[in-house]
Amino acid sequence: MVTSKTRRQRDLAAARAARQAARRAASRRRQRRVTAAVCVGALILLTGGITAALLVTGDDDTASLSPSATSPATEPSAAAPAVTTQVGPCTYTSDGQKPSRPLSLPAAADTVDRSPATMTINTNKGTIRAALDAEKAPCTVHALLTMANAKYFDNTTCHRETTQNIFVLQCGDPDGTGMGGPGFAYANENTDGARYTRGVIAMANAGPGTNGSQFFINYQDPNEDGVQALATNYTVVGKVTEGLSVLAALTTPGVEGGAPDGAPASKPQTLTLTITQGT
Numbered sequence: 559m560v561t562s563k564t565r566r567q568r569d570l571a572a573a574r575a576a577r578q579a580a581r582r583a584a585s586r587r588r589q590r591r592v593t594a595a596v597c598v599g600a601l602i603l604l605t606g607g608i609t610a611a612l613l614v615t616g617d618d619d620t621a622s623l624s625p626s627a628t629s630p631a632t633e634p635s636a637a638a639p640a641v642t643t644q645v646g647p648c649t650y651t652s653d654g655q656k657p658s659r660p661l662s663l664p665a666a667a668d669t670v671d672r673s674p675a676t677m678t679i680n681t682n683k684g685t686i687r688a689a690l691d692a693e694k695a696p697c698t699v700h701a702l703l704t705m706a707n708a709k710y711f712d713n714t715t716c717h718r719e720t721t722q723n724i725f726v727l728q729c730g731d732p733d734g735t736g737m738g739g740p741g742f743a744y745a746n747e748n749t750d751g752a753r754y755t756r757g758v759i760a761m762a763n764a765g766p767g768t769n770g771s772q773f774f775i776n777y778q779d780p781n782e783d784g785v786q787a788l789a790t791n792y793t794v795v796g797k798v799t800e801g802l803s804v805l806a807a808l809t810t811p812g813v814e815g816g817a818p819d820g821a822p823a824s825k826p827q828t829l830t831l832t833i834t835q836g837t
Contacts, residue, residue, distance in 0.1 A: 645670045647696075648744060649744060650664050650742045650744050653742055658739060661741060662708075671696070684803075688796045688797060702795070710771065713827070714734065716728060719812070722818040730762070745766065746791075759794070761792055807824070808822065811823035
């Protein structure tokens with residue numbers, strides 16, 4: 559049985575690790591434009607074929623792969639001092655970027671809720687529900703809850719789908735470009751032994767400590783190459799419990815123009831996204 563003293567020691571250790579990761583991430587972001595989105599399952603054209611790889615929208619040319627991106631974001635004239643809040647062991651640090659929608663960092667608190675949570679996504683094709691694992695990923699669940707309570711995800715699009723090696727639908731960017739985010743970042747969680755199978759929901763990131771608002775839903779198990787590409791790099795936050803048929807309706811039409819990676823042909827819309835916890 560885990561005692562309160564043991565849990566407190568574990569939380570303190572996790573908090574120290576999270577603060578260190580956040581400081582490293584903030585330093586990287588001050589040096590370059592890092593978005594909180596992963597171009598999950600982006601595909602690199604190689605001689606003789608296409609292979610799947612996990613890429614990040616940021617300084618490189620992969621940002622142009624976003625179907626709605628027309629120009630790079632403007633660099634800030636000067637990096638603003640990082641602002642940090644602490645919720646139990648969770649550290650949330652401003653990333654120097656303007657939130658895609660009005661949003662504040664999670665309010666500071668002594669503890670973080672680890673009780674089970676449910677995410678409900680009402681889409682233009684029906685409703686998807688997922689169980690969120692706040693025991694193994696409490697900081698991620700709390701961040702998503704903060705955003706959901708601010709209606710950050712409402713009336714947004716799932717801007718990306720991949721159809722080769724990795725089979726995911728990527729959502730959570732109000733900008734619809736793959737470059738949007740909440741203006742703060744936090745550490746990875748629940749990655750040890752992670753398996754990104756059908757129905758699993760995981761967070762997009764630009765490297766350790768850069769999680770934001772974007773997440774991806776695996777609508778099909780990845781193949782061997784896809785498993786290697788994902789390689790436990792992304793926080794597993796939950797799993798779909800209802801609505802796999804809705805997920806199929808959103809993804810079966812594939813990508814616009816028949817490409818293996820790009821804007822979903824079904825034009826999936828998140829009408830509302832709510833999270834309930836501890837009820």
